[in-house]
Amino acid sequence: MGGQRADHDVRVAVVGAGYMGGGIAQSFAARGIDCVVVDETAQRSRERVRQLHEEADEFAADGLIPEARADAVRAHLRAAESLEAALAGVSYVAEVVPERIEVKRTVLERISSSVGPEVVIGTNTSAIPIGELATSVTAPERFLGVHWMNPAPFVPSVEVIPGARTSPSVVEDVVGFLRGIGKVPTVVGDSPGFVANRLQYALFREAARLVEDGVADPAQVDEVVRNSFGFRLPFFGPFAIADIAGLDVYRDGFTTLESAYGDRIGTPRMLVDQVERGRHGLKTGQGFYEFADGVGADVARYRDRAYAGLDRLRAELGQVDLVERRDQLR
Template sequence: MTPTGETTGAAIERAAVVGSGYMGGGIAQMLALAGVDVALGDVDAERAEAARVRLIDEARRLEGAGLFDAGSAEVLSTRLRAATSVEDAVADVDYVTEAVFESRPVKTEALARISAAARPDTIIGSNTSAIPIGELAASVTLPERFLGVHWMNPAPFIPGVEIIPSESTREDAVLRVEELMRRAGKVPVRVADTPGFVANRLQFALYKEAVRIVEEGLAAPEQIDLIVSNAFGFRLALFGPFAIGDMAGLDVYAASYETLASVYGERLAAPDALLSVVGEGNLGLKSGGRGFLDIDPEKKDALVAYRDAAYRELDQLRKRLGPPPGL
């Protein structure tokens, strides 16, 4: 460690998770299974110990179901420890994940305690779902070692993790956390520090429109879920919206927005960037590969073949699994 608290770039070997509930517990499991020693910190030692026991027992059940690798529970029993306090958890670790309740006062208090007790070179990540990292950074001593590390629910099984630096976050801190996420089998994606980041801004925009459709009496929640999970949501399991649009044809999108805007107004009008791309004749694969993504035209046939095979596999998987219980 340097006198200013700068990190050396070494791999993260010891970590703490503050907040050992559902999300924090899943994060702790993944870090421990990635070979990191993890201290669990919570409101008291009893809560942390109960979480440790729960996470090991859960891993044992998941092993039995074939959802965790054999030996995972034994790894957790070796790698996880229950700390006597938040300060004890973070006292000598390389990295801390704050995973307390999604409340500004709760998070700011936790981050202040964490940063006061941790080493100056300890990287601190917040698992906030939507609060801007720059705002939370005001509660952190040495905020240059602080960033957002937003896991998706359920943490053991969803690959994506949003990495959100603030304006003051050091690049080496970001790189070390990205490397840790890859060790944990995750897909880290660096995004801008804005409310909701990317995942929840998109997710909540869809949810709001779905609720509006129910309010307008156009469809029931059950119908909407069936449409989403068996139509465009089915595609989203394999491709993002820009890849799907470029394969479908952006002129189709522009024309559809024109119809939507005639009824719903500006709320569902075509974005200017889409109209600009279409106006330039870049319609996606049908125009030689250029759209929002610069898809190589020579790979068009291979991409379409992959898409069709992947959709077939996904459809067969869903049929094997059967319908979700209770839905």
Template sequence: MDINVAIIGSGYMGGGIGQVLALAGAKVALADADAATAQTNLERLLTESKQFEEQGLFPAGATETLTRNLSAAPSLEDAVANASFIEEAVPEKLELKRSILAQISAAARPDAIIGSNTSTISIADMAVAVENPERFLGIHFSNPSPFIPGVEIIPHEGTSEAAVATAVGYVEETGKETAVVKDVTGFVLNRLQYALFHEATQLVEEGVASPDDIDTLVRTTFGFRLPFFGPFAIADMAGLDVYNFCYKSLQSDFPERFATPAILAEKIEAGQLGTKSGGGFLDVPADKLADLIAYRNEAYVKMGQLLKDLGPAPLDPGAAE
């Protein structure tokens, strides 16, 4: 990855993104509120890297690579001057982000791709501060960014297709997976994450289950599947007719909260019931079904073994026993 990168905001998220890009070969300049803060965060990132190497979380030689590729810039302007790719990672405050983005775009090359690591703020609302806004988009890494493989790519209506393709290319060169989504409130990741959390809190408030029991069920049942399959693949394998029946059952007490999605009703009406009928949301070919089931079974057994090898998380009540 032979490019110059600037990370504006070198804290936990920005610093982690800097590690990801620097390990992939980019020359990464970190900038912050002042040069001293950027230098302090650079030293923290190198110390973290040594620990990650010792723990086997970073490859051997990672710290040497980061020492070579990461630097602390004396100012924002110095950091962005020669950068092809700039990632803004300052706190989630719209006016602050607009101010920083205006400074970035005034000092950067006119063709530099500018991304924001925002998780919730409208990309269009920030784009008004950017010169040549067609090169601006959301590039949302997840915490902790060195270890979470997915990245949301969020263009606003004025982002050019070329900028999207370039940003996707830069991110995927680091080994991450990307998904391009629309600039809507919450984007995709947080709408899904908060939908689950919202229902979980209602179950606690209604006295149905404790937080511990809900967490246990999520991580040992449908959450157990999620590293391998998303919600549409899971639904296809379960059977869309089964999902349709379950929606009807849920509607007996929660008619509005669990109204049958129109897109599911359309699939049922068309006789597309998932893998059992050879059609569904992902339309898995019949000749691939046996391979899919074999992969699923192996994946779940290996996930179970991994969890046994790791042992319970330190927050698990059983971990102290």
């Protein structure tokens, strides 16, 4: 495993062929990597592979992926008759069973007892700390979290989460392997929810509070998010957005929010420290990022081009109409 290109000598087993597991399997096979899928029964495994082949053809027909990648899915993705058959001769195992810790522990025990200690095992978990799963794996130095995002064939991010005993070389190999199939792997710490879901769930919690408090209904919340800070997120993360807006502005905004909501939306100490040091972001040339020597002007130009381009893309794609279930809000 490893490198910046897809390693075609790697053979992958995906254990769990649901929506996420199927998308992960397609992602490997589309890049020419032999991938075997196994689910609860042999019949279910065969049926899912048939569906995944057909879905890849539909992606190609809709212009979402090249024809060659759909052909690669058909050529490189197959079903296994059993877990043991799926694991024979593989060098990487993706465990993608349901997000229930006891289910994952049982499956991980079976996987690790069926493969050699050199076989890398990655668990796809949305929130369960890797340390809580590592106890089920023999040779935990080859075990880590590999958290994909839905839909797996199209969303670039994959969080890579080493456990306390994961070998650094395994982390390096997995990161290189994922880059080789076109993903954007980011190594993060082992904490419940990791980065993506800790942020995503915090946003949803506050969105739900807005509805519960009568400030807005779900459609209004979604409309505001899509057309305000959500519009920026394809290009900049929260720290870059704060730098561009002005950290002093953020500090003042937090003062109001903290007075209303207390520690629930309290002012971060790291933000106060930046402002007290005169680092207000793009406007002063320093914040969480550095903007000196013309970088700030380049960022501002890129921002404007990016936002204008996204506005045109949204107009081209149009909007999906969702019908709000108001009876569910009572």
